[in-house]
Structures are given as structure tokens and as C-alpha cells.
Amino acid sequence: MAEERENKQGRVAETVTDLLQGGTVPEARRMLNALHPAEIANLLESFPAPERKLLWELVDEANGGDVLLQVNDEVRSGLIREMDDQELLAATSGMDMDDLADFMQDLPKTLTGEILRSLDNQNRQRLEAVLAYPEDSAGGLMNTDTVTVRPDVSLDVVLRYLRMRGEMPELTDHLFVVSRFDHFLGVLRVSDLLTRDPAGRVEDVLDTEAVAIPAETSDREVAKMFEDRDLISAPVLDARGRLIGRITIDDVVDVIREEAERSILSMAGLGEEEDLFAPIWSSTRRRAVWLGLNLLTALLAAYVIGLFEATIQQVVALAVLMPVVASMGGIAGTQTLALVIRALALGQIASRNTRALLYKELGIGVLNGLLWAGILAGIAILWFGRPALGAIIAAAMTINLVVAALSGVGVPLVLKRFGVDPALAGGVVLTTVTDVIGFMSFLGLATFFLL
Amino acid sequence: MAEERENKQGRVAETVTDLLQGGTVPEARRMLNALHPAEIANLLESFPAPERKLLWELVDEANGGDVLLQVNDEVRSGLIREMDDQELLAATSGMDMDDLADFMQDLPKTLTGEILRSLDNQNRQRLEAVLAYPEDSAGGLMNTDTVTVRPDVSLDVVLRYLRMRGEMPELTDHLFVVSRFDHFLGVLRVSDLLTRDPAGRVEDVLDTEAVAIPAETSDREVAKMFEDRDLISAPVLDARGRLIGRITIDDVVDVIREEAERSILSMAGLGEEEDLFAPIWSSTRRRAVWLGLNLLTALLAAYVIGLFEATIQQVVALAVLMPVVASMGGIAGTQTLALVIRALALGQIASRNTRALLYKELGIGVLNGLLWAGILAGIAILWFGRPALGAIIAAAMTINLVVAALSGVGVPLVLKRFGVDPALAGGVVLTTVTDVIGFMSFLGLATFFLL
Incomplete structure (x- = not known):
């Protein structure tokens, strides 16, 4: 049925595109406006900017306001930029006061005055009541149509x-x-x-x-x-x-x-209202910030590896195996992290149960550490024929999985205490820790025991 | 206010624990049952198994059914195991037919017959109507209380x-x-x-x-x-x-x-209904599967590095810098992947717009590739004093970010065609691709140009 819906919207999308290319505008308009405003919004979001603009011009004025309320923030700003004041005023008529209050944030300042004047006294007071509260509070969410x-x-x-x-x-x-x-x-x-x-x-x-x-x-x-x-x-x-x-x-x-x-x-460093077809330049800029942050953490890991250049020069197998230790730590830590972030969101973690949670995750870390350390040691010995290398990678792996469990519990709790959203920053911090500890324990043990 | 709620539940949790330790059971019972069933459920989930069992015995029979419906699947099975048939029958009385249908899946077979017999004719027919459809369909979701x-x-x-x-x-x-x-x-x-x-x-x-x-x-x-x-x-x-x-x-x-x-x-390879305090042994087993899968992909990357052992032996700086190339590819690819997975869930991607999406993501990949390639080249030259190394890491970085964009769009589409959930497997497949391509392009170019 999900398929069916996609097919239905997809069929409309393709037929409308064909009709527009064939010049049959009235038929395209009829098909588009037969959809529910939420479906029109979804369809608009799925078109690149030039086609989106063409389609938007086909949407009936009666549907315009509803569609604007349903598309995501970034697409909405794009559409609003295409509209003149007259069209914008028409789109706002008949909106609920809570919707109008949200919508006005996107409009040019000159127009908000005009909208306020166009309302009757009662509705103006109602709108001002909603505008008095932050958008993400009950007051900003409320409508004023009480009976x-x-x-x-x-x-x-x-x-x-x-x-x-x-x-x-x-x-x-x-x-x-x-x-x-x-x-x-x-x-x-x-x-x-x-x-x-x-x-x-x-x-x-x-x-x-x-x-x-x-x-x-x-x-x-x-x-x-x-x-x-x-x-x-x-x-x-x-x-x-x-x-x-x-x-x-x-x-x-x-x-x-x-x-x-x-x-x-x-978790991927993207904004919640990212437009699927945002302009390349602005998307590049936004994502560059996240990539730059990651470059810093990757360079920190590289610095740690650099400390052991001499060791690697003598035992190149270390360079081959070291990403495995780091990567397994990252995966194990991410599992704990995901569980803790969800529990934090549900308000289920407090000082009374942090210790029990930590012990449980440490237990899992030790058990899985020993299991995969054993397997990886076997593989390393078969591959490179050096039992000492197997012993070292096993030890490093166990250490990193224990550290991963500690960080998976500790990182989100510390971030939260500092007022940082664990869902946003947790992954970066955690993998930095598991990379650094992974490389350091493996290469450090090798320097000590192999050379 | 979220804080307040946490504090309120937290206070109840701590007071109840204290009261129980002090032996003041009736007072603890009164406090617990004054909460809404959804709050009791949330509280139960936040306690380790032994305390959870104690608390559950304090929940009034009148609340029992509602609380069982609100806790997650894994916690529910745990609680049900503690209850005798009499208690289970009492908990089901008064449940809506859709809830009862879900609930019966968790009960021992012997009891489902008894429950069916305990219903009057009309309710039995209704329950059978709901049970006739899969749990995740409209029929399984429906209730039969129509007027x-x-x-x-x-x-x-x-x-x-x-x-x-x-x-x-x-x-x-x-x-x-x-x-x-x-x-x-x-x-x-x-x-x-x-x-x-x-x-x-x-x-x-x-x-x-x-x-x-x-x-x-x-x-x-x-x-x-x-x-x-x-x-x-x-x-x-x-x-x-x-x-x-x-x-x-x-x-x-x-x-x-x-x-x-x-x-x-x-995305972290966990089940949706994971219990925060699941037994260590069963958690270890479940997570081991995901870690084992990741070990395979990490070993694939290690194998690729192993192909270039001779090169690394001569230029150890390669071992220091290679994780940076792989990691940046993974991050960039994950950004594209997250965007595409969301759009797929909304039914916004079809053959008509895949090409436009791919071009847009490739454009972002090229631009960010060039930007960070330049910066990373500068850092590499300053660090190791070899201009050729800078040129090679810049080229590898650009290649990997372009491949990341391709995979970010391609991997979820291919997975979906094969009926695999992109949200589950997308990340693993994508980072395998960016790791392999990252190591291969960097070490391959170095072998060709540096030696």
C-alpha cells in the first residue's frame, strides 16, 4: 500500500511533468489540485527547484496556504521568495492562529504589519497571544479557537x-x-x-x-x-x-x-528541515562545517598514530590491523550510545541507576571484547604468523571495547550536563575516543612488547 | 518542564526505593499507583531487573493491564514471566480488542484458549476479527468498538x-x-x-x-x-x-x-524494543551479531591496506594519514545517506528525480572534496615536508568524497530494490565502500607516484 501511494503520487508527478512539457497546463493543474494539500506538499518537495517553481504556480490559491504549511521550512522559504505580497496575503487568509504565527516568522517584516491590520480585533488579540510565547512552547503551539x-x-x-x-x-x-x-x-x-x-x-x-x-x-x-x-x-x-x-x-x-x-x-550533522533539492552551494557550506569538525578529530587520531611511526616502520602489519581495533570500538560504543540517548530522552536515567547501567554495559563490553579479541587474534596469527601480534591485538581490542562501553554511557551524560544535545554531538565525541584509544592501545602495546 | 517531569518521576523513584528499603511497603505502593500507568511503565523500564520485579508487585491490579500495554516488548515478556495465570487473566479484563490481540502474542498458548472462552460471543468474534490480520496492518491495529x-x-x-x-x-x-x-x-x-x-x-x-x-x-x-x-x-x-x-x-x-x-x-544494529536493563548475556549475544558483521567489513579494509604493505614500509606517513581519508569519506557519505533514507521513507524518490538528486550530491561531493583536499594537502605538507604526499592525499580525498556521494544515493536505492531496510544496512555498506575506496585510492596513488 505504501507502494501504491508512491505509485499514485508518482503517476501524478510523471503525468503532470509530461502534460507541462506537452503544453497541456489546465489538465496538469486539475490533476495536481485533486491531491490532498499534504500530498501536493510532498510532491513539491520531491522536485528540483526549477520544476518545483513551475508546479507551485499551478497550485490553486485555495490550496496555497495549506500546502505552504505542510512543506518543510527550507522549501517554504524558497516558495515564499517567489510570491508577491498579494499572493502571500491570500495564502494567510483562513489560517488558524497557531499556523499563522509560525508562518509569519518566514514573511518579510513589512508584510507582518499588513497581516496584523487585516485581522479583526479579536483575531489580532489572539494572534498576539500566540506570538507572545516561543514557537517550541505550549503557548506557541496553541490555537485560540476555544469553545x-x-x-x-x-x-x-x-x-x-x-x-x-x-x-x-x-x-x-x-x-x-x-x-x-x-x-x-x-x-x-x-x-x-x-x-x-x-x-x-x-x-x-x-x-x-x-x-x-x-x-x-x-x-x-x-x-x-x-x-x-x-x-x-x-x-x-x-x-x-x-x-x-x-x-x-x-x-x-x-x-x-x-x-x-x-x-x-x-546524527549526520544535518538540519532537521533540509531540502532534498537545496541549492548545491548552500548545502556544501552547511555540510562543510560538520566535515571540518570531523577532520579535526581524524587528525587527532592521525597524530596518535604518528607517535608510533618508528614502530610501524618495523612492523607494517600494525598499520594493516590498526583500523580494525578502532572500528570495532566505534561500533560497540555506538550501540551503547544509542541505547543511552533513547533512555535519556525518555527520562529513564538518573543518578540512582547510572551505576547499574554502567556495570551492565561494562559486562557486555568485556564479554564481547573477549569473544572478538579471541577471533581476531586467531586471524592475525594465521595472517602474519606472529603469535605475539595476536596477543597484542586481543588485548587492545578488549581494552577498546571496555572503553567504548564506558564512553557510551559517560559521553551522553557529560554532554547533557553541559547542555549539549547528545544526539547531535555524541557520535563524534564517542568515535574520537574509541579511535584514539584503539590506535594508542594497539600501537603502544606493540611498541612495548614487539620491539 | 521536561526536567520537572523527570524530577517528579525521579523523586517518586527514589522515595519508593527508600521506603522499600525501610520496609514501608503500603506507602510505597500508594505513591507508585498515584502515577499515570504510562509513567509507571516508564519508571519500571528504568529499574534493573531485581528492583523492577519488586516494584511490579506493588502495582495495583487495576493498573496492571494498562502498565503492561505501555512497557516495551522485552520488559513486558519479563514481567509476564513473573505472573501466574490468575494475574494474567485479571490483567486482560477490560482491555480493548486491539490491545488484547497484541497482548495475546506474548502469553503462553494454554492461556489464550482460556481468554477466548472468558469472552462473550460478541467480543470473541471481534477478537478473532483482529487476530485475522497481521499486527502491522490496519486490521491488526483496529479496534472493534464502532458505533x-x-x-x-x-x-x-x-x-x-x-x-x-x-x-x-x-x-x-x-x-x-x-x-x-x-x-x-x-x-x-x-x-x-x-x-x-x-x-x-x-x-x-x-x-x-x-x-x-x-x-x-x-x-x-x-x-x-x-x-x-x-x-x-x-x-x-x-x-x-x-x-x-x-x-x-x-x-x-x-x-x-x-x-x-x-x-x-x-542504525546501531539494535532491536526497537531493547530493554535498558536486559540481562548481560542476552544483550551480549544480540550485539555480537552486529559486531561480527562489522569485523568482516573491517577485515576487508585491512586486506586492502595489506595489499600495500611494501609501500607503507617505505613511506610510513601513509599509515598516519590514511585513516583521515577513509573517515572523511564515511562522514560525507553518511550525510547523503541520511537525506536519501528520509526522502525514501516519505516516498519522494522515483526514477524521474534520481538523476537530479545524484548530480546535486555529486556537486556537493566535488566542492567539499576540493575544499578539504586543499586544506588536508596543506596540513600534510607542513607535517611531513613532502609536496607529493600533499598532492596524493588531495586527489584521494576528492575521489573518496565523490564516491561517498555516489554511494550515499546508490546504496539505499539498491538495498531497497533488494527488499533490505536502508536504515538498517545502509550505514554498514556505505562505510565499507568509503573505507575500501579511501585506503585503495590513497595507497594506490602513493604506490604509483611516490615509489
Whole structure:
């Protein structure tokens, strides 16, 4: 079915390309706009810049805003640069306030004033409320489309109010019960509204135990709450306990997905919103930073090898085998690192269990060290016919796998203490340690025992 | 706030440990069960096996089932082994049918029969419906708690039916409209039910365009649909278009989270459900497989170096510098690889754009190759005072970064064609290529030009 979807989008992509080359623009436009905005966004991301620009011009104005919200940050900035103020204003109309607040960060300053003026008083106040909080906090994530009711009315009154109101915001699974001063009292579940006696009063049905989220809460924390408690929407309160908005699951799912992508891409030193077809020049610059950092660590390892030039000159087999010791340490350390980074993200590591974790990983390091040291020693002896070389590589291998276990636990904990994201920097630091220790133990032991 | 949560769970963890050591069991039990089941699960995962067992005995029977559903697979099997049949039966009571279906996979065969017998006819049929589909398909993900209505009744009748029914399943944002033969016709949104004229008929309000998911759809595909279309719940249909269940967003969020964890852990050769405190012996065995695979690739690189033993003997500086060339290729290739793996997961790569992607990555490879080749050449000349060595390392570096770009695009595409998960095997294959090419180009050029 994943194949099917790819095929469907792929077919549209190919047909649209063919139609454009054949000059049949209206047909291409019809096919493109028949897709869901998220699918259009995905399709746009998959085209190189020139074709992407052509396709973007085919997207209907009615879809434009939704598509812009779905593409990744880098592609969005590219598309926005192609649009004039008129088109940008049209794209923002009808956006939710949380989306509009995010979107405005990408717009030229001149336009943000115009957008604020184009809103009615109520919406302007709402937008300003969202803009007052950081993008990655509950306040920045919230929307302001809350439906509120008072505690002292009957359910029947609520039902009549909703019918008069005519429609409900999407993803409404409960209404918010507030006092006359907007203080949050609890939620009235839609399911209760539908199943309880209409003559009953809101205050008899309202759930005062429902999760309410302070506006400063981080978006990761919000995501965890939604996940743990299976929420659809949750109220956001200011410091004084007043209802200022609500967060809905769709935005939380985006947070979860982005967080996952960030961890995967940041391990390779890439930004979370990297455009698949970013201009070569800017991609080169961004990646050069990571390569430069790695060059430094590689040169450090080279320096260590350089200390033993004389030894290598006498026993060249050392140069042949030394990368094996370093590489096995890197792999073993990365396994521990991945486990620890995940546990840190889940908040499962504290001083109470660090020691037990370290002992466990050291145990695994020693056992796997001995196992592969034995095998590698056998291979080295068969290959070079020098039993002493086998003994030395076995010792170096065991040392490096023990160090790898120590670093796999220690490096992320130390990085975290210094406020550095272990997912970003953990791999570089760890492999630097295992390279240096791998080369040093192997060549050092060889210098001592072989010469 | 993340800190706060950790602190809160951490405080509970430490207090509970203290209380247990002091023998104050009832107080420890009270504190533990005051947490949400998801928090209890997280806490259990963070304790080594002996303490975990003690804590698990403190968890109330009423929480037991929920906690078991929240811990990861490996921890769950461990806890289940500690429970007798009576306790296991108690834990399953009240589980949703989709959860029960998953859970039964972990239970001893003798018990599954007993559980089936303990269900009433309707629930047994429902459970069997879920068990008929693979765990990672829409059918395996679905629950059977659908509320259905007929198209020819009035909204008022629906409202009265719901009130009589008394409660609604969690996460109900719409009711399902079916024909007399259970054929799915569309959905009746709860918001329409609340805001439209009660005298109107269901068929005038029903949404026939709503997403309906065939039971064989893969869980990843289901997650993408929910994400793209901001769904809360969606109907699942069998091959004949009959309604057999519904999928809700809470289960989809779990799929998204698990998929993300799988990609991160599988890059280090770990299983998705690795227990932080798995027994040392079984962890050693599992990780040994990955280390053994890596030993093979490292030995391949060593073999390549071995071909140039004579060259290294004459110019030992080569042994010092060769890991730098290999390592930079690995880093550059991993950057391309991460980008391509993400794009493949999003279905953004097809034959129509592979060439453009390859050219872009090659361009970046050439530019970064030249940049770092120049810098590295300078360093090599300063270090060893041999201009020819600088020229050779610059050439090898450029070659390896171009090969890294080629492999970063090519390796995941080839792996995918052969049905291998690029996230699992991509890194190993890629670094093998960049190691071999790095050593071979550097040492080969040196043999040709320096000797």
C-alpha cells in the first residue's frame, strides 16, 4: 500500500511533468489540485527547484496556504521568495492562529504589519497571544479557537448554543468550562454532552481532573503528555490559570515527527528541515562545517598514530590491523550510545541507576571484547604468523571495547550536563575516543612488547 | 518542564526505593499507583531487573493491564514471566480488542484458549476479527468498538439512541453510517450531530468522502494518512467494503513513535524494543551479531591496506594519514545517506528525480572534496615536508568524497530494490565502500607516484 501511494503520487508527478512539457497546463493543474494539500506538499518537495517553481504556480490559491504549511521550512522559504505580497496575503487568509504565527516568522517584516491590520480585533488579540510565547512552547503551539461554557447552565442550553453557533472547531472532543473571569474550571466532554440528561447542569458533569497545560511547557513535554494520556486536545493556561487557548493532536503529531527526524538527521550533522533539492552551494557550506569538525578529530587520531611511526616502520602489519581495533570500538560504543540517548530522552536515567547501567554495559563490553579479541587474534596469527601480534591485538581490542562501553554511557551524560544535545554531538565525541584509544592501545602495546 | 517531569518521576523513584528499603511497603505502593500507568511503565523500564520485579508487585491490579500495554516488548515478556495465570487473566479484563490481540502474542498458548472462552460471543468474534490480520496492518491495529447508525433515521433519533446507550467509546469524533448489510456508507460527524437541525436525516448530513482504510493497509501507510489528514479515527473495511472496525489516533501515535525509535536504534544494529536493563548475556549475544558483521567489513579494509604493505614500509606517513581519508569519506557519505533514507521513507524518490538528486550530491561531493583536499594537502605538507604526499592525499580525498556521494544515493536505492531496510544496512555498506575506496585510492596513488 505504501507502494501504491508512491505509485499514485508518482503517476501524478510523471503525468503532470509530461502534460507541462506537452503544453497541456489546465489538465496538469486539475490533476495536481485533486491531491490532498499534504500530498501536493510532498510532491513539491520531491522536485528540483526549477520544476518545483513551475508546479507551485499551478497550485490553486485555495490550496496555497495549506500546502505552504505542510512543506518543510527550507522549501517554504524558497516558495515564499517567489510570491508577491498579494499572493502571500491570500495564502494567510483562513489560517488558524497557531499556523499563522509560525508562518509569519518566514514573511518579510513589512508584510507582518499588513497581516496584523487585516485581522479583526479579536483575531489580532489572539494572534498576539500566540506570538507572545516561543514557537517550541505550549503557548506557541496553541490555537485560540476555544469553545467555552459556564458551569451553571444546563446541558440543554449548551446544546442549543452549539446549534445556534452552527459549527465547531475541528478536533473538538470537549468544551472548556470557565468562570466569569476566564479562569479554567474543567472540561465538558462532548461524549457526556451527547449521553447525559440534557436537564443536568454543566457543573455536575464537568471533569476537573482533565490535563491543563501551562503556556511555558516545552513542546516535547506536551507531546509526551498527549502520548501518555491519549489526548485529542488540551487547554492551555497562562500563569494566572486563565484559559488562553488549546492544543490539538494534529500539531502534536507534527512535533513528534519533527523530533524523530531531527534526531536521525542530526546524527549526520544535518538540519532537521533540509531540502532534498537545496541549492548545491548552500548545502556544501552547511555540510562543510560538520566535515571540518570531523577532520579535526581524524587528525587527532592521525597524530596518535604518528607517535608510533618508528614502530610501524618495523612492523607494517600494525598499520594493516590498526583500523580494525578502532572500528570495532566505534561500533560497540555506538550501540551503547544509542541505547543511552533513547533512555535519556525518555527520562529513564538518573543518578540512582547510572551505576547499574554502567556495570551492565561494562559486562557486555568485556564479554564481547573477549569473544572478538579471541577471533581476531586467531586471524592475525594465521595472517602474519606472529603469535605475539595476536596477543597484542586481543588485548587492545578488549581494552577498546571496555572503553567504548564506558564512553557510551559517560559521553551522553557529560554532554547533557553541559547542555549539549547528545544526539547531535555524541557520535563524534564517542568515535574520537574509541579511535584514539584503539590506535594508542594497539600501537603502544606493540611498541612495548614487539620491539 | 521536561526536567520537572523527570524530577517528579525521579523523586517518586527514589522515595519508593527508600521506603522499600525501610520496609514501608503500603506507602510505597500508594505513591507508585498515584502515577499515570504510562509513567509507571516508564519508571519500571528504568529499574534493573531485581528492583523492577519488586516494584511490579506493588502495582495495583487495576493498573496492571494498562502498565503492561505501555512497557516495551522485552520488559513486558519479563514481567509476564513473573505472573501466574490468575494475574494474567485479571490483567486482560477490560482491555480493548486491539490491545488484547497484541497482548495475546506474548502469553503462553494454554492461556489464550482460556481468554477466548472468558469472552462473550460478541467480543470473541471481534477478537478473532483482529487476530485475522497481521499486527502491522490496519486490521491488526483496529479496534472493534464502532458505533453505527443507519442513513434513513433522523439526527434526533441518533441523539436519543446515544443517550440511551449511556456512553461512547473514547476518541469518538464520528459515528459510522452503514447499510443493513454492514456496508460502509460514510461518517456522521459528532460536530454535525451537535450543530445541525435534529429533525434532519442522517443521509443528508453524512460525509461520504471520509477516508476509509482497507484492512490490509500497512501501519506506516495508516500513520501517514492520519498525519496528512489530521484524523482522530477512521473506519476499517474488509475486502467487500464492510465496516469491521476503526483505528484511533492514540494507536497511530504509538506507530509513529515506534517507527522513529526503530530507525534510530536500527542504525546501531539494535532491536526497537531493547530493554535498558536486559540481562548481560542476552544483550551480549544480540550485539555480537552486529559486531561480527562489522569485523568482516573491517577485515576487508585491512586486506586492502595489506595489499600495500611494501609501500607503507617505505613511506610510513601513509599509515598516519590514511585513516583521515577513509573517515572523511564515511562522514560525507553518511550525510547523503541520511537525506536519501528520509526522502525514501516519505516516498519522494522515483526514477524521474534520481538523476537530479545524484548530480546535486555529486556537486556537493566535488566542492567539499576540493575544499578539504586543499586544506588536508596543506596540513600534510607542513607535517611531513613532502609536496607529493600533499598532492596524493588531495586527489584521494576528492575521489573518496565523490564516491561517498555516489554511494550515499546508490546504496539505499539498491538495498531497497533488494527488499533490505536502508536504515538498517545502509550505514554498514556505505562505510565499507568509503573505507575500501579511501585506503585503495590513497595507497594506490602513493604506490604509483611516490615509489
